[in-house]
Amino acid sequence: MIASYIGEFLVIFGTIFYLLSTLGLIRMPDVYNRMQTATKSATLGSLGVIVGTGVWAIDHVGSYAWLPKTIVIAVFLLLTNPISAHALIRAAYKSGIPLWEGSVVDRYKEALGAENKEGGEE
């Protein structure tokens, strides 16, 4: 009984975060901000939905077999999603996509410039 409620809550929680991340995709001004909302809240939402399904199944289907599978999927997603987001954003920066015009500081650019002046490598 209680597992069913927890599972339902987790699934709704995750779905709300999915909705928020989709809204973020539309609302945010540039690539980096959009990636921020899309990856973070979509990862969290996925965790909620996936683990919630496993918990929900304990009562609803009467099977404990769903929970370990969903946890494995959730952990895999938790490990891989940030890496893919990192790679995407880095590639976006390297291919010269500009920051939002309201951005104040770009330390990475300064660091790259300093490196070029000092070493001259790459």
Added chain:
Amino acid sequence: MLKRAFAIITLLFIGLWMASALSGVDFGADRMLVGKYYLNNVMMETGAVNTVTAVVVNYRGFDTLGEVTVLFIASTGVGALLWRRKKERTARTEGSVVLKTGARILLPFIMLFGAYIFIHGHLTPGGGFPGGATIATAFLMLYLAFTSYEIEHRVFEPLEGLAGMGYVTVGLIGLAIGGYFLFDWIWQTWGWGHGNIGRLFSAGFIPVIYTLIGLKVGTELTGIVDNMVKEEVSE
């Protein structure tokens, strides 16, 4: 403009034609003739719980043999098209530290999962082809994350050939024992695994064949990737 309009109108007509052809088939109607036979007899005849893999490997094994051949020809064709005397990877940027570490950590998990898919082909969805593609993905990840990574060619290409030969050999043993190619001798003649349908050691030669196909597909797709990321180097 005229060309595009003409293309759109043609596509619309083709779509209309297909829709009118399909509208005669009412959705969800029970039209299974052979399918009924498969569903009723699959456990008894092959020992597999997964009907799709039983159909693909046992009932219609020749199709799978053809698919494996198509993949092999694709791999060979890519190799022949991109053949150069001296080839090296010419990737210029190393992946970031996060990417490299992540690839290193994730590699065994992806490999394990691919092996899980093709070993459990008779129990869970999947089979040799998805499992092999997953393993190839792991190698693709290494290629993308590291500039200097290269597969061991002396292992990969013989393994690909041996796996394909193993598949044909299993089929030929069936020909010798049961009278036709791809006869399931482990299940039909030896009766091995009759007691535990639904467990790992059941379903006759489906796990054996899928392991071979998984290895073959994995090495093949990796070979295609390897051929495609390399460029010719002049002396």
